[in-house]
Amino acid sequence: MKNTSGFKGQRGSRDRKSRDFADSPRENRMESExxxxxxxxxxxxxxxxxxxxxxxxxxxxxxxxxxxxxxxxxxxxxxxxxxxxxxxxxxxxxxxxxxxxxxxTPFNYSEVQDILDYAKEKEEDPFVIILDEIEDPHNFGSIIRTANACGAHGIIIPKRRSALVTQTVLKVSAGAAEGMKIAKVTNLNQTIKDLKDKGLWIIGTDMDGEVCYNSNLKGSLGLVVGSEGKGISRLVKENCDIVVRIPMNGTINSLNASVAAGIIMYEIVRQRG
The missing domain is CATH 3.30.1330.30 (Ribosomal protein L30/S12)
Structure with missing residues (x-):
């Protein structure tokens, strides 16, 4: 697990007036939202x-x-x-x-402020998941499902080089995406800086980090999950307050991105009590 503390994983046209979508051949259609x-x-x-x-x-x-x-x-x-x-x-x-x-209707994405306002409404410290170029829809769906179960207030994704909320993501998330605030941002690094200015502690994930179980993961925070192949980018890593890793004691050195994300999320839940 060279880059991501276990966050390495797998990497038409229709005439609406003349006929219903149900009659369109599958090969003429792209997966949509x-x-x-x-x-x-x-x-x-x-x-x-x-x-x-x-x-x-x-x-x-x-x-x-x-x-x-x-x-x-x-x-x-x-x-x-x-x-x-x-x-x-x-x-x-x-x-x-x-x-x-x-x-x-297409999935209704939220704004980052909506996520923070939701945490405030619940009178809880913000718990935000930040995805750095997670492109596999199955990993994205699984992360949404776990984030929902963990009580995370929202998820932030970049507008480019990221899986979006599609049929596959909704299916894998078992519908959890419908109850999760998901924001798309143009500049992930700037968003992280803005979150830090608002008092959030940004936790990165990388093999070079400290063991997550020994780290303080309480309070207002954002957890950065790196991409399946490359992990978190250099600039994102530099913007993190601390970097953590999952200890690996077997013969492999990486975990699926969504599995590793779930382990860290539940460690956060455990520490938050």
Whole structure:
């Protein structure tokens, strides 16, 4: 694990007027931010403030969580369209729709100040996750899910060279992205400086850092998670107040980015009590 204290991991057109998206061949479409697949992600979207335009459900499937989804959708006046499995498969990008796909407005990103205001509303020290060029959507989704479970107030990502909130991310996060404030920023280094000016302690992750279990991770802080291949960039590392690492005692020297991020996040939770 040369760079990231365990944060090394894996690295169409349509005519809306003439036909519904559901009729468009998959090969003519790129994964977008406009569709949510899977039972838990759709349920979370229904609980959130996201605008849902239509929900496609598997024909004849009205049991279990699908029944709950249909009920909540009807309460909100959302159009429900039954479709056979082949039709849903044609729409699906993740290939794991579980019999339900929701068509929604694009993901509503937050501002950094929204994240800090949320912590203030909860009367808690800010706990912010900062992702330095995490490009794998599965890692991003997993980090969102863990951050949500840990009570992090928000996640900050750069506008360039970063995974965005797509169907895959929503699916992997099990819908947690719907309840997480995620901000996109143009200049990550400047954002880190601004957070420091607001009193946050910035924790970087790198093999050269001190063992995370021996570090003080209490108070207002931002945890920087480096990219899958390169870790945190040099300038970001220089802007961190301290750098920590996960002790590695086996024959490998790295962990998947989302796994390593989860270990550090829960150490922060443990210390915060």
């Amino acid at each position: 406009e569709f949510i697949e899977g039972r838990n992600p759709v349920l979370e979207a229904l609980k959130s403030e996201r605008t849902i335009e239509k929900i496609y459900v598997s024909k004849g499937d009205v049991e279990g969580s699908i029944k709950v989804i249909i009920s909540k959708a009807r309460d909100k006046g959302i159009v429900i369209q039954e479709m056979d499995k082949k039709g849903l498969d044609n729409i699906s990008v993740t290939n794991s729709h579980q019999g339900v796909i929701a068509r929604v």
